[in-house]
Amino acid sequence: MSKEIEIRGVKDMPPMAVSLGLMTVNKTGSWRNMRPVLIAEKCTACSICWKFCPDMCINIEGDLPVFDYDYCKGCGVCAHECPTGAIVMEEEMR
Amino acid sequence: MKKVVTGNHAVSFASKIARAQVVAAYPITPQTQVVERISKFVADGEMDAIFIKVESEHSALAAAIGASAAGARAFTATSSQGLALMHEMMHWCSYARCPVVIANINRALGPPWSIWTEQNDSLAQRDTGWIQYYCESNQDVLDSIIQAFKVSERVLVPSMVVLDSFFLSHTSEPVDFPDQDKVDEFLPPYKGEWVIDPDNPHTFGGLTGPDKYYELHYMLQQAHKDAEQVMDEVHKEYEKLFGRKYGRIEPFMADDAEVLLVVSGTPASTAKQAVIDARDEGFALGSVKIRVFRPFPRELVKEVCRGKKAVAVVDRNYSFGNQGIFFTEVRDAIYDLEPRVPVYSYITGLGGRDITAEDLVNIGKAAEKKECDNPTWWGVKL
Numbered sequence: 456m457s458k459e460i461e462i463r464g465v466k467d468m469p470p471m472a473v474s475l476g477l478m479t480v481n482k483t484g485s486w487r488n489m490r491p492v493l494i495a496e497k498c499t500a501c502s503i504c505w506k507f508c509p510d511m512c513i514n515i516e517g518d519l520p521v522f523d524y525d526y527c528k529g530c531g532v533c534a535h536e537c538p539t540g541a542i543v544m545e546e547e548m549r
Numbered sequence: 550m551k552k553v554v555t556g557n558h559a560v561s562f563a564s565k566i567a568r569a570q571v572v573a574a575y576p577i578t579p580q581t582q583v584v585e586r587i588s589k590f591v592a593d594g595e596m597d598a599i600f601i602k603v604e605s606e607h608s609a610l611a612a613a614i615g616a617s618a619a620g621a622r623a624f625t626a627t628s629s630q631g632l633a634l635m636h637e638m639m640h641w642c643s644y645a646r647c648p649v650v651i652a653n654i655n656r657a658l659g660p661p662w663s664i665w666t667e668q669n670d671s672l673a674q675r676d677t678g679w680i681q682y683y684c685e686s687n688q689d690v691l692d693s694i695i696q697a698f699k700v701s702e703r704v705l706v707p708s709m710v711v712l713d714s715f716f717l718s719h720t721s722e723p724v725d726f727p728d729q730d731k732v733d734e735f736l737p738p739y740k741g742e743w744v745i746d747p748d749n750p751h752t753f754g755g756l757t758g759p760d761k762y763y764e765l766h767y768m769l770q771q772a773h774k775d776a777e778q779v780m781d782e783v784h785k786e787y788e789k790l791f792g793r794k795y796g797r798i799e800p801f802m803a804d805d806a807e808v809l810l811v812v813s814g815t816p817a818s819t820a821k822q823a824v825i826d827a828r829d830e831g832f833a834l835g836s837v838k839i840r841v842f843r844p845f846p847r848e849l850v851k852e853v854c855r856g857k858k859a860v861a862v863v864d865r866n867y868s869f870g871n872q873g874i875f876f877t878e879v880r881d882a883i884y885d886l887e888p889r890v891p892v893y894s895y896i897t898g899l900g901g902r903d904i905t906a907e908d909l910v911n912i913g914k915a916a917e918k919k920e921c922d923n924p925t926w927w928g929v930k931l
């Protein structure tokens with residue numbers, strides 16, 4: 456597990472852009488403007504959304520998809536691919 | 550040991566003597582012989598390197614960057630259109646702080662097609678963050694490449710060693726080859742601190758926001774600043790080991806000169822003849838070669854120009870819409886000299902047109918008489 460690395464200035468930095476830690480602390484989901492939300496009643500547990508997510512942010516827990524909002528970018532691919540319309544994209548409120 | 554070699558083969562031999570481990574290159578006139586010879590060295594088992602045939606110059610530099618990022622000593626060579634095609638990767642190489650060394654044979658860009666010398670190809674790469682050396686002789690070429698690896702690997706800034714097409718690339722000159730043992734002592738194997746290592750994975754060059762990108766560029770500029778001191782040390786060490794003296798600038802009879810020619814590349818050697826001829830006539834001409842163009846040796850240029858009656862900058866290049874490129878750099882460096890030193894711009898030799906010693910004496914005389922249109926296109930047929 457990597458911990459948060461504080462970079463105040465050049466003294467803390469390597470000479471080139473190189474990652475110092477792991478993505479476990481760099482939660483890129485903060486870029487998201489739209490968030491996928493599951494309507495569980497419509498879901499047939501086909502896992503198509505899981506297969507299509509370009510950022511591997513869908514985990515199947517039990518039978519149903521669960522979104523990893525720490526990394527989901529809100530692209531909407533899952534909602535587009537879902538054959539039953541079980542995923543809706545809602546505006547991210549922060 | 551002395552050998553008679555062309556500038557191109559001086560480049561090939563230098564990469565071998567410097568023990569480059571990866572060479573990725575694409576042939577282009579007038580550089581082809583460089584690549585030809587290196588591929589032969591590798592094929593014959595005389596050079597312990599991986600030679601990568603690539604489909605373009607863009608790929609050549611990309612492969613060299615990859616090799617360097619993985620901790621290898623990487624080398625490539627190109628010219629003109631080929632260097633222009635590398636442009637995107639030029640930035641990548643210096644920003645990634647990969648100490649790659651390139652030999653570039655100065656050749657005019659087309660159209661019209663030209664294979665003759667002009668500096669616009671290398672000077673168009675001025676702001677890509679690379680160190681640039683301009684060579685006067687084949688000896689200078691060989692020595693500069695060996696030195697460039699050392700400097701680049703110390704400060705993590707790539708270097709371009711520039712030589713004039715044909716005047717050096719295809720001209721044979723005696724060149725003193727340093728002993729391999731001594732070169733190995735001077736240039737130990739490259740040990741990069743930030744290199745790709747599967748046992749210690751990192752992302753290189755990933756998306757970096759405005760909060761850190763700015764600092765990375767500050768560090769690249771600091772590295773250029775450090776390079777000045779490193780070069781001075783490297784030149785001293787080189788002289789001690791191999792007996793040849795080099796500087797970032799190289800003045801010739803400049804101390805007592807009233808008028809100073811500022812030159813680069815092979816015209817620097819013509820300028821020495823011009824200075825001797827002028828002195829015979831009683832005209833106190835001197836010259837200074839700018840050998841290292843980046844980092845620009847501002848302080849040294851300023852000191853050598855101090856107190857001169859006139860400084861004439863001879864440019865075999867042009868920044869369209871403005872001036873000769875060395876001229877603007879020199880004038881900027883000496884701007885705040887007191888008393889003011891008048892500096893004049895003479896454009897010469899574009900597309901490989903000959904620059905004779907007589908031209909250079911007459912340019913010196915014109916500058917003394919303040920005859921210059923800043924710039925004067927010397928010898929242009931109107």
Ligand code: SF4
Pocket residue numbers: 491507508509510511512513522523526527528529530531532533534
């Ligand atoms: S919105 Fe895009 S990133 Fe987020 S879970 Fe769906 S497919 Fe993956």
Ligand code: SF4
Pocket residue numbers: 493497498499500501502503504505520536537538539540541542
């Ligand atoms: S694609 Fe739709 S139906 Fe299939 S698992 Fe995902 S949300 Fe459920």
